[in-house]
Amino acid sequence: MATGMIALVIGLALLSPGCGKGGDERIRITIWHQDRIDVRVILQRQIERFMALHPEVKVEQLFKETEELRSGFIIAALAGQGPEIVYGPSDQIGPFETMNIILPLEGLFEKQWLERYDPRALTWYRGHLYQVADKLGNHLTLVYNKKLVPVPPTTDQELIDIGKTLTADLNGDGRIDRYGLAWNYTEPFFFIPFMTGFGGWIMDDSGQPTLDSRGTVDGLEFIKQIRDVHKIIPNEADYNIADILFKDGNAGMIINGDWSWAGYLKAGIDIGVAPLPKITKTGLWCGTMVSPKGFSINVNVAENKKRWVLELIRFLMSEENQLEATKELFTMPTLSSVQQSDFVRENEILRNSQIAIDHGRPMPVVPELRAIWDSMRPSYQAVLAGTQTAEQAAREMQALALRRIVEMNE
Amino acid sequence: MNSKTLRHRLYVFLLVVPAFIVLFGVVVYPFFYNVVISLSNMNLRHIRDWKIVGFDQYVKVFTEPSQPDFYMVFVKTIIWTVVNLFFHVLVGVFLALVLNQKEIKGKALFRAILVLPWAVPQLIVALTWRGMFNYEYGSINLILTQWFGLPGVQWLKQPFEAFVAVIITNVWLGFPFMMVIALGALQSIPHELYEAADIDGASWFHKLKNITIPLIRPVMVPAITLGTIWTFNNLNIVWLVSNAGEPSDQTHLLVSFVYKAAFNFYRYGYGAALSIVIFFILLAFSLTFMRRSKATENVYT
Numbered sequence: 001m002a003t004g005m006i007a008l009v010i011g012l013a014l015l016s017p018g019c020g021k022g023g024d025e026r027i028r029i030t031i032w033h034q035d036r037i038d039v040r041v042i043l044q045r046q047i048e049r050f051m052a053l054h055p056e057v058k059v060e061q062l063f064k065e066t067e068e069l070r071s072g073f074i075i076a077a078l079a080g081q082g083p084e085i086v087y088g089p090s091d092q093i094g095p096f097e098t099m100n101i102i103l104p105l106e107g108l109f110e111k112q113w114l115e116r117y118d119p120r121a122l123t124w125y126r127g128h129l130y131q132v133a134d135k136l137g138n139h140l141t142l143v144y145n146k147k148l149v150p151v152p153p154t155t156d157q158e159l160i161d162i163g164k165t166l167t168a169d170l171n172g173d174g175r176i177d178r179y180g181l182a183w184n185y186t187e188p189f190f191f192i193p194f195m196t197g198f199g200g201w202i203m204d205d206s207g208q209p210t211l212d213s214r215g216t217v218d219g220l221e222f223i224k225q226i227r228d229v230h231k232i233i234p235n236e237a238d239y240n241i242a243d244i245l246f247k248d249g250n251a252g253m254i255i256n257g258d259w260s261w262a263g264y265l266k267a268g269i270d271i272g273v274a275p276l277p278k279i280t281k282t283g284l285w286c287g288t289m290v291s292p293k294g295f296s297i298n299v300n301v302a303e304n305k306k307r308w309v310l311e312l313i314r315f316l317m318s319e320e321n322q323l324e325a326t327k328e329l330f331t332m333p334t335l336s337s338v339q340q341s342d343f344v345r346e347n348e349i350l351r352n353s354q355i356a357i358d359h360g361r362p363m364p365v366v367p368e369l370r371a372i373w374d375s376m377r378p379s380y381q382a383v384l385a386g387t388q389t390a391e392q393a394a395r396e397m398q399a400l401a402l403r404r405i406v407e408m409n410e
Numbered sequence: 411m412n413s414k415t416l417r418h419r420l421y422v423f424l425l426v427v428p429a430f431i432v433l434f435g436v437v438v439y440p441f442f443y444n445v446v447i448s449l450s451n452m453n454l455r456h457i458r459d460w461k462i463v464g465f466d467q468y469v470k471v472f473t474e475p476s477q478p479d480f481y482m483v484f485v486k487t488i489i490w491t492v493v494n495l496f497f498h499v500l501v502g503v504f505l506a507l508v509l510n511q512k513e514i515k516g517k518a519l520f521r522a523i524l525v526l527p528w529a530v531p532q533l534i535v536a537l538t539w540r541g542m543f544n545y546e547y548g549s550i551n552l553i554l555t556q557w558f559g560l561p562g563v564q565w566l567k568q569p570f571e572a573f574v575a576v577i578i579t580n581v582w583l584g585f586p587f588m589m590v591i592a593l594g595a596l597q598s599i600p601h602e603l604y605e606a607a608d609i610d611g612a613s614w615f616h617k618l619k620n621i622t623i624p625l626i627r628p629v630m631v632p633a634i635t636l637g638t639i640w641t642f643n644n645l646n647i648v649w650l651v652s653n654a655g656e657p658s659d660q661t662h663l664l665v666s667f668v669y670k671a672a673f674n675f676y677r678y679g680y681g682a683a684l685s686i687v688i689f690f691i692l693l694a695f696s697l698t699f700m701r702r703s704k705a706t707e708n709v710y711t
Contacts, residue, residue: 071673078457095676099457175546186656236545236567238653240537367454367676374674378477378658385567385657400477407474408454408675 026058027308030083032073034066038262042325050315057308070095077101077298084301084309089138089291090123093130094367102296104128108310121292121334125365133294134317134325136332137258140193140288141356142274148252152274156197156222159277163232166252180232182242183255185223186384188376190255193286194219196361197279207366209405211376212398218281220383220390261330261349273349275356288356291363292334326350332357371404447682454676467683478659480667487642487663490577494641495634497581502588503630507622510596528586536650539579540566543651566652569660576651576661580644588633595629596622631703635696642692645669664688
């Protein structure tokens with residue numbers, strides 16, 4: 001009797017998922033992405049429109065944190081599983097290609113269709129196309145509160161001057177209540193514009209690090225100076241602190257990316273967006289890293305789904321959908337016709353965003369970039385903590401990056 | 411064997427099978443797969459064509475120069491675990507003793523308040539403490555400077571201070587567990603023992619030493635063992651409060667070191683070898699601690 005009962009329970013348990021599956025015969029497509037909530041809402045709206053057009057397809061979007069998305073996709077794809085589409089910045093293409101877990105796309109999309117997009121939206125790596133992007137940028141700009149900064153600085157000296165005017169102890173308690181500028185200055189990604197402004201860059205064309213340079217040293221010293229000599233930035237600020245300071249009106253300017261603008265506007269701040277200033281000493285603009293954000297296809301995608309996966313990507317990258325996202329998020333579209341649209345050309349934020357993109361440099365997609373970021377962080381922070389000189393830091397960054405690249409590739 | 415016995419055995423077997431399948435799937439198989447990976451060269455360049463290379467990865471764990479240094483991270487992990495456990499037990503048992511007093515009114519309310527750190531998600535706790543440790547805007551420095559007239563501490567910018575900051579956060583997070591366990595153990599001690607001690611004229615300290623501590627030991631030792639393993643392997647607090655090892659990779663523990671190796675640098679073989687090393691460290695500790703503390707012996711005999 002007891003054995004019979006157990007057999008019945010096990011039997012029912014085994015049967016029940018089968019029943020559920022049988023109820024929905026639609027083709028299922030899953031997208032993994034790491035986009036914040038306001039982007040997800042737009043994506044969901046677009047997915048629903050797609051499903052209304054194609055009732056035989058069910059599309060699901062799944063949010064993952066950046067690291068979780070990367071490692072989770074690697075594990076899933078190596079096991080022959082995972083989402084059909086993975087969406088994100090182009091720097092994940094290098095490791096994904098090296099592990100052979102994404103499909104080359106040049107044979108899947110028509111040449112004429114690809115030609116409609118800004119070439120920077122198409123991420124080629126080792127001779128193959130691995131990502132088609134619907135957004136271009138992911139770049140840093142100078143965001144300023146128009147109430148406090150009527151005209152944004154265009155040079156480093158203007159930045160310091162405006163910063164000094166704004167930085168003040170407003171209530172006379174001996175503590176600074178408002179800073180001229182704030183940003184997440186402990187993170188190397190935010191250091192790149194200063195490095196490029198002083199003529200440096202992270203790697204050469206062969207993927208070897210070029211961190212031990214005058215650009216790195218001068219960039220590091222510049223940041224230390226504006227903190228310790230000019231005192232226009234907080235003594236300590238991570239992303240959240242800088243963000244709160246700006247939102248509360250306690251920082252007149254913030255260095256932040258295109259992902260932040262819609263949030264500031266929603267918070268009711270009258271913001272302006274400007275390219276990061278030019279460094280007087282070199283005559284170079286502080287050039288940010290620019291990266292497209294787009295779609296790649298899992299190498300394990302089932303043949304019967306491939307057609308729908310391509311159809312979905314084409315749909316999400318269509319003119320209507322790009323314009324919708326651009327209007328709500330102020331992200332730079334990749335379709336040439338949308339880039340030329342009245343909205344993009346006439347919108348002040350997007351116009352300045354385009355200038356910042358033009359001043360920037362494409363983010364490398366090689367896997368070694370990871371080793372370089374991680375090698376920059378300790379020495380960069382040591383300079384800010386006052387335990388290393390800028391010269392020492394540049395040397396150690398370079399040495400560590402070289403060693404880590406060897407370790408990664410052994 | 412008659413059919414009744416056979417049916418009984420089959421019944422037992424069927425009851426055990428689901429648990430065994432789950433255990434095999436989530437513990438046994440991943441563990442042995444991890445052992446295999448630790449003996450391989452699996453990394454970014456050999457993710458599909460990996461092969462067994464023997465103990466190379468283990469040799470690298472102990473000999474390869476690393477940033478941060480493996481032995482330094484190991485020592486820090488030991489300090490982190492010992493200091494945390496010391497305060498978890500000290501604060502936890504102290505509060506349990508206080509809450510166990512008959513005279514205390516509103517025990518349920520105090521208990522609820524004291525368990526609060528345990529109930530809040532770790533992510534929220536870590537990020538809140540990170541904000542509190544900010545040099546200029548954090549409440550800790552504001553209290554130090556404005557209430558006590560002391561200079562502000564650069565909690566998150568200097569290696570030692572950052573390490574102290576993550577320990578403070580984890581002490582705050584960890585004591586409720588020990589308090590709840592100790593309170594349960596205290597409530598199970600027969601009251602007659604204290605009455606007999608009172609008749610014999612025993613002092614509070616004598617009762618603590620000769621009744622309370624020996625009788626809560628069988629409960630506390632496994633809790634301390636578990637606490638040690640959890641604390642040794644705690645990634646969340648260090649990673650989030652110190653923002654992934656800041657400043658300058660000086661606040662890493664062995665487990666965050668493994669995480670970086672495996673998931674940031676795709677060195678899966680090396681990461682697996684390091685995780686096996688951690689496993690053996692914790693296994694050796696647990697066995698030694700359980701044996702030396704005689705936790706499994708019956709205290710009433």
